[in-house]
Amino acid sequence: MTAVRLSGVDMVFNPGTGQEVKALAGIDLAVGQGEFVSLIGPSGCGKSTMLRLIGDLISPTVGAVAVNGKTPSAARIDRDYGMVFQSATLLEWRKIRANVELPLEIMETDKGERRERAEAMLELVGLADFADHYPWQLSGGMQQRVSIARALAFEPSILLMDEPFGALDEMTRERMQAELLRIWSETRTTVVFVTHSIPEAVFLSNRVVIMSPRPGRITRAVDIDLPQPRNRETREDQRFFELLTSVRDGLRAVEDM
Amino acid sequence: MSAGGRRVLAFLGILTVFVLLWEGYKWMGVTAGGVWPGTSIELPVRTNERSMPHVWDILFALFRPARRGGDLLLWVLLRAALFTWRSALLGFAFGSLVGFGLGVMFVRSPLAERGLMPYVVASQTVPILAIAPILVVWAGRLSVPRWVVVAVISAYLAFFPVAINTLRGLRSPQAEASELMTSYAASPRQVLWKLQAPAALPYLFPALKIAATAAVIGAIVGELPASMPDGLGRAILNFASAFSAAPAKLFASILVASLLGIVFVGAVAGAERAVVPQSMRLDAAETPAAVQEATA
Ligand SMILES: Nc1ncnc2c1ncn2[C@@H]1O[C@H](COP(=O)(O)OP(=O)(O)OP(=O)(O)O)[C@@H](O)[C@H]1O
Ligand SMILES: [Mg+2]
Numbered sequence: 001m002t003a004v005r006l007s008g009v010d011m012v013f014n015p016g017t018g019q020e021v022k023a024l025a026g027i028d029l030a031v032g033q034g035e036f037v038s039l040i041g042p043s044g045c046g047k048s049t050m051l052r053l054i055g056d057l058i059s060p061t062v063g064a065v066a067v068n069g070k071t072p073s074a075a076r077i078d079r080d081y082g083m084v085f086q087s088a089t090l091l092e093w094r095k096i097r098a099n100v101e102l103p104l105e106i107m108e109t110d111k112g113e114r115r116e117r118a119e120a121m122l123e124l125v126g127l128a129d130f131a132d133h134y135p136w137q138l139s140g141g142m143q144q145r146v147s148i149a150r151a152l153a154f155e156p157s158i159l160l161m162d163e164p165f166g167a168l169d170e171m172t173r174e175r176m177q178a179e180l181l182r183i184w185s186e187t188r189t190t191v192v193f194v195t196h197s198i199p200e201a202v203f204l205s206n207r208v209v210i211m212s213p214r215p216g217r218i219t220r221a222v223d224i225d226l227p228q229p230r231n232r233e234t235r236e237d238q239r240f241f242e243l244l245t246s247v248r249d250g251l252r253a254v255e256d257m
Numbered sequence: 258m259s260a261g262g263r264r265v266l267a268f269l270g271i272l273t274v275f276v277l278l279w280e281g282y283k284w285m286g287v288t289a290g291g292v293w294p295g296t297s298i299e300l301p302v303r304t305n306e307r308s309m310p311h312v313w314d315i316l317f318a319l320f321r322p323a324r325r326g327g328d329l330l331l332w333v334l335l336r337a338a339l340f341t342w343r344s345a346l347l348g349f350a351f352g353s354l355v356g357f358g359l360g361v362m363f364v365r366s367p368l369a370e371r372g373l374m375p376y377v378v379a380s381q382t383v384p385i386l387a388i389a390p391i392l393v394v395w396a397g398r399l400s401v402p403r404w405v406v407v408a409v410i411s412a413y414l415a416f417f418p419v420a421i422n423t424l425r426g427l428r429s430p431q432a433e434a435s436e437l438m439t440s441y442a443a444s445p446r447q448v449l450w451k452l453q454a455p456a457a458l459p460y461l462f463p464a465l466k467i468a469a470t471a472a473v474i475g476a477i478v479g480e481l482p483a484s485m486p487d488g489l490g491r492a493i494l495n496f497a498s499a500f501s502a503a504p505a506k507l508f509a510s511i512l513v514a515s516l517l518g519i520v521f522v523g524a525v526a527g528a529e530r531a532v533v534p535q536s537m538r539l540d541a542a543e544t545p546a547a548v549q550e551a552t553a
Contacts, residue, residue, distance in 0.1 A: 057436055076442050083440040089433045093455045106441045136536050
């Protein structure tokens with residue numbers, strides 16, 4: 001079954017004004033249930049716009065978006081989405097535990113279950129000991145892990161992640177990628193992941209979608225046939241390097257356009 | 258030394274400087290005969306006992322009967338201050354609620370903001386001296402106690418900074434935080450109480466401090482047209498008309514009136530320390546900018 005389907009989607013911002021921007025044109029994309037898909041492409045090619053369309057934060061100018069067989073807004077009201085942004089976006093007046101509980105509070109989960117879920121999620125991202133800290137007492141990478149725990153807390157069927165590891169150093173980043181894959185294999189969520197990093201996209205994904213700018217289009221999709229589970233050895237695999245090269249070639253082609 | 262200790266010390270230090278300046282100026286005027294030393298240019302303010310009593314005379318005045326055979330001036334003034342504070346407190350509470358409510362309304366409806374904000378700003382340019390008697394006359398038909406009418410006058414001044422800063426505070430969360438709430442399909446009420454209102458607290462408290470002083474001023478001024486005999490307003494008016502005969506009494510009532518304001522603001526600051534974590538507190542300097550921005 002498809003989790004996300006975009007058909008013939010155009011996105012035009014400020015249509016009919018001097019500031020008209022054609023952000024996306026003729027987008028067709030289907031993401032299967034439980035699939036991990038990365039979007040990669042030069043800055044301004046509409047990756048964030050695509051995530052926001054799927055997540056019902058904006059609506060397409062032309063075309064249709066379907067999520068789990070529903071409209072995006074029905075999916076949002078059914079709480080199908082877990083969002084992770086580039087910045088952790090934690091509420092600074094809430095302790096870590098309360099930040100993870102936030103979506104559960106909004107969904108009116110009862111208190112005992114809320115607490116249990118939050119504890120389990122913090123365990124999952126390795127921050128159980130920091131439940132009673134405030135966000136500013138945590139490093140950037142730890143904060144980002146909290147925001148992942150928060151997104152997973154209510155078991156959304158789709159994770160939308162917009163450059164979540166963009167601000168991290170290389171080592172933390174690789175550790176976070178491994179953790180994300182572990183979580184993904186344990187929860188079997190569908191993930192749409194935006195990144196600028198080729199190795200990150202190849203390491204994480206089932207499929208890497210390459211986009212070109214002005215207007216944003218999908219130019220190519222590369223299937224990543226690396227075996228699961230992926231780990232440190234994966235990054236030294238001959239096939240890993242071949243796939244890096246083919247994604248890089250795809251991006252070069254975009255830049256030469 | 259603790260932060261609290263340093264604050265007290267700084268306060269006392271500045272107080273000492275004020276006293277020294279006052280007495281130094283007075284001493285200079287008295288020894289040089291009312292002119293700048295070595296010149297024949299007159300001092301801007303006379304330094305005789307009728308214009309500038311000694312600081313200790315002002316303090317002594319507090320501990321002498323206000324009128325022959327009556328209570329000490331200090332008790333008279335403190336009673337008046339307490340009486341005025343009742344109106345100021347009610348006005349502060351009422352004004353803050355109205356201000357907060359307006360902020361919430363404006364953040365929800367840009368149309369309401371565009372339509373009403375000019376009136377909110379204009380309300381503060383109308384002199385309170387003109388509004389107060391009108392309110393008193395209007396309330397005359399209703400059987401509202403007069404100190405409550407004074408509270409309404411005080412609320413009229415207090416609501417403004419709270420409305421402006423509440424609005425600014427409710428708008429302070431970054432776009433991604435609002436989008437996060439949207440992605441959870443949170444109701445407008447949940448967005449208000451779980452995101453916007455907590456984010457507004459650091460903006461709200463500086464405004465509440467301004468509102469506290471405005472409420473005191475509003476109550477003192479409001480007592481005059483309401484012809485309240487028991488408050489600070491009447492006391493100040495009385496001592497002002499007797500200024501040339503007994504100047505120390507007017508200065509003493511100024512001292513007590515500002516003490517009232519300081520205690521009030523101090524209470525709000527205490528609440529701020531209890532409610533807003535240190536890492537979220539704003540620089541006090543940000544508030545005037547917010548108010549200026551909104552009135553511009
Ligand atoms: N709300 C908006 N109003 C007007 N134009 C917008 C808006 N959001 C995005 N755009 C435009 O749409 C285009 C795509 O933007 P988008 O943020 O999706 O790019 P991106 O691929 O995520 O880039 P980056 O890698 O830098 O994050 C850009 O030209 C941008 O200026
Ligand atoms: Mg982006």
